Amino acid sequence: MSAPRKSDRTAFGHLSLPERNFLADALRAETVGGILLLVAAVAALVWANVPGLAHSYETVRDLHLGPGTLGLHLSLEHWAADGLLAIFFFVAGIELKRELVAGDLRDPRAAALPVVAAVCGMAAPALVYTLVNVLGGGSTDGWAVPTATDIAFALAVLAVIGTSLPGALRAFLLTLAVVDDLLAILIIAIFFTSDLNFAALAGAFAGLVLFWVLLRTGVRGWYVYVPLALAIWGLMYNSGVHATVAGVAMGLMLHCTRRDGEERSPGEHIEHLVRPLSTGLAVPLFALFSAGVAVSGGALGDVFARPETLGVVLGLVVGKTLGVFGGTWLTARFTRASLSDELTWPDLFAISALAGIGFTVSLLIGELAFTSDPVLTDEVKAAVLIGSLIAAVLSGVLLRVRNAKYRALWEAEERDEDLDGVPDIYEEGDPAYHLRMAALHEKKAAEHxxxxxATGGEGGEGERPA
Known part of the structure; x- marks a missing residue:
């Protein structure tokens, strides 16, 4: 493989200051949510596998609540998958809208890299899964299971292994996951919708139109939008279209560009309020009720013996890595994009392996793909857990090898010697910054x-100004 040609546009360069600040807030919340997600997944596995507790796990998971007259008498597992994940996709919709109008995706040239990487990163796992099952005589119904990336879980892995990725790589990972989420919801809407109730679907569409009109006319108040959102969600669920589509549709409608005098756009403000609910409650609870599969030595062996489950593991570990890496390389090879001089292709390969962590949405699609076979559903969930674990370990090893380099880059990006709250890298061309630094150095010299x-000239190294 020859190196992609150099060009006048550098991928993974330094972010703009507003983008850097937004990214820092988003990643901080996702990292905390990812750790909670990890804790919930472990708790579910322990609860479902400890003798004497497994039965109680199934009892709680299958407990039904809700008004039957509205078609919403659902199990807790169902409420978590269809209800709580709608909040997750609502936030994903806002993220995508912001990226399209104010972030990296507003520039088609900048968007090409993560978009192509995301598309290839979903196509390759689907192809790997399909190939394994065609050759092995398995069911191709689960082709979409290994296509999703779980950004929260990926960031939790980074937090656990203590890797300080440069901002540009983190931005790439986040943007990749945003596009990935949109493609995942399209897959769910198109391929996992059956028995449409057109009356309910028309009602959901009318509710979305009303939601959009209220936003555009400047109507404010949670007491207006929350009941309307619940009604849209309920109608979407009863229509036969997966209810999470309602969440992403409402998120995409929010206004995400800042007007004069606004610190945050309305969409960013709502995202800031709802994200803790998504990352801190909705996604961990979904993991708690979905990740609790019985795991034994025999069951783990079956994951690698059955084509459906082997296809999921290979799709996440091999397909995702090759898809994201290959898509990025092809974009850099045939467009004017090139890597920053501070980064190498092995760095991108490690990030591509990290994208193989497909926990949340992969579990959801696994439930949708094999609804008629509960045993296979649990086996596919186990395959998702194993594939995500292998991807996490592989990427963790690769990233740790370069951790010293990443930490140096991160520290350079965060350096703020004049303590004005703005990293120095964004001020190096500002004459006022150099005047402040000169005054600061003179102050330090005077102190020395x-x-x-005071010590009679025996200050040693203290006599030399910093």
Whole structure:
């Protein structure tokens, strides 16, 4: 493989200051949510596998609640998958809208890299899964299971292994996951919708139109939008279209560009309020009720013996890695994009392996793909857990090898010697910044001279200004 040609546009360069600040807030919340997600997944596995507790797990998971007259008498597992994940996709919709109008995706040239990487990163796992099952005589119904990336879980892995990725790589990972989420919801809407109730679907569509009109006319108040959102969600669920589509549709309708004098756009403000609910409650609870599969030595062996489950594991570990890496390389090879001089292709390969963590949406699609076979559903869930674990370990090893380099890059990006709250890298071309730094250095030199005089000229290294 020859190196992609150099060009006048650098991928993974330094982010703009507003983008850097937004990214920092988003990643901080996702990292905390990812750790909670990890804790919930472990708790579910323990609860479902400890003798004496497994039965109670199934009892709680299958407990039904809700009004039957509205078609919403659902199990807790169902409420988590269709209800709580709608909040997750609502936030994903806002993220995507912001990226399209104010973030990297507004520039087609900048968007090409993560979009192509995301598309290839979903196509390759689907192809790997399909190939394994065609050759092995398995069911191709689960082709979409290994296509999704779980950004929260990926960031939790980074937090656990203590890797300080440069901002540009983190931005790439986040943007990749945003596009990935949109493609995942399209897959769910198109391929996992059956028995449409057109009356309910028309009602959901009318509700979305009303939602859009209220937003455009400036109507405010949670007491207006929350009941309307619940009605849209309920109608979408009863229509036969997966209810999470309602969440992403409402998220995409929010206004995500800042007007004069606004610190945050309305969409960013709502995202800031709802994201803790998504990352701190909705997604962990979904993991708690979905990740609790019985795991034994025999069951783990079956994951690698059955084509459906083997296809999921290979799709996540091999397909995702090759898809994301290959898509990025092809974009850099045939467009004007090139890597930053500070990064190498092995760095991108490690990030591509990290994208193989497909926990949340992969579990959801696994439930939708094999609804008629509960045993296979649980086996596919186990395959998702194993594939995500292998991807996490592989990427963790690769990233740790370069951790010293990443930490140096991260520290350079965060350096703020004049303590004005703005990293120095964004001020190096500003004359006022150089004046402040000169004054700061003179102040330090004066302090060293006073220290030297007070110690009778024996300040040692303290006599030399910093």
């Amino acid at each position: 001279r006073r220290l030297a005089e």
